[in-house]
Amino acid sequence: MNMNVVRDVEDEPVDKMAMWWRSSITEIAPDVIRLRGYPIQDLIGNITFPAVVWLMTRGELPTAAQARLLEAVLVAGVDHGPLAPSLSIARMAATCGVGLNNAIASGVNVLGDVHGGAGEQCMEFLAGIEQALDTDSALQPAVSQALLEFQKKRGRYIPGFGHRFHRVDPRAVRIGKLLDAAIQEGVISGDIVRIARAVERYFEDSGRNVPMNIDGITAVVLLELGFPPPLGRGIFILSRSVGICAHAWEQTQQGGRIKGPVPKDCGFKYEGPPKRVIPGEWLA
């Protein structure tokens, strides 16, 4: 008999199976569910959803004040109307005969580097400036230098600043006030807030109105709270998924079949070759 086979079957599979997925997040046993060690029944009714998002992604419970700041960005990013691609795509999907899950997934799927990804990029940009600053550096020249270097490498648009519709993004103004209060109360250091405001000042000094947008202010909050940049995108997706779900559901209730991005009489610009004839060898 092959002893390896016997050992495989009788002893190792248990360990092998147990080690296949390793996780520090949730402990499950009969009648037991613990998130990061906390019994679920203790969390329910006591801990807010944003605090649970923090617990799940970071491993520890935040303070109530930290959770309120996280909640602010989760609320702020929830929706930007049906013309935002993630939302119109979810609505179009809902008219194609797929279920709510597919419609939501379709919307989430387009939250990439260009649409939805500016927050993560802004976090990297601002964190890079913070790392480069030493105690002797003057803030404004360091920010100007980082900005010019970024633009040289990555193009003229700094992620997290400027907006097509809003001259001033009301979400950024409100969260800015919450950040100021959090600095006063010692909840955050305010180092990233100062850097981001120095970026705004750079634009003002060059005669342009390019204030922080929702991605920028979210980046500031998340960095101040200690989130790493890639998780920033995850947090934005959690927030925007609520809007995507609501739009997909509304469209499902409205009905509509195979709805395209514009009404069908709007048409589009055809740029291909004019009408032509199939070569004779293909014709019967």
Ligand SMILES: CC(C)(COP(=O)(O)OP(=O)(O)OC[C@H]1O[C@@H](n2cnc3c(N)ncnc32)[C@H](O)[C@@H]1OP(=O)(O)O)[C@@H](O)C(=O)NCCC(=O)NCCS
């Ligand atoms: C959102 C965005 C596309 C809006 O752009 P827009 O309203 O079309 O602005 P314009 O391209 O007309 O720019 C107007 C001026 O502001 C400047 N500007 C606008 N956004 C800028 C940015 N993020 N960084 C640097 N300069 C910017 C432009 O260079 C331009 O300057 P100029 O007049 O000297 O040429 C643009 O601000 C952007 O790409 N921002 C970064 C990406 C981002 O944060 N996206 C999330 C949006 S919620």
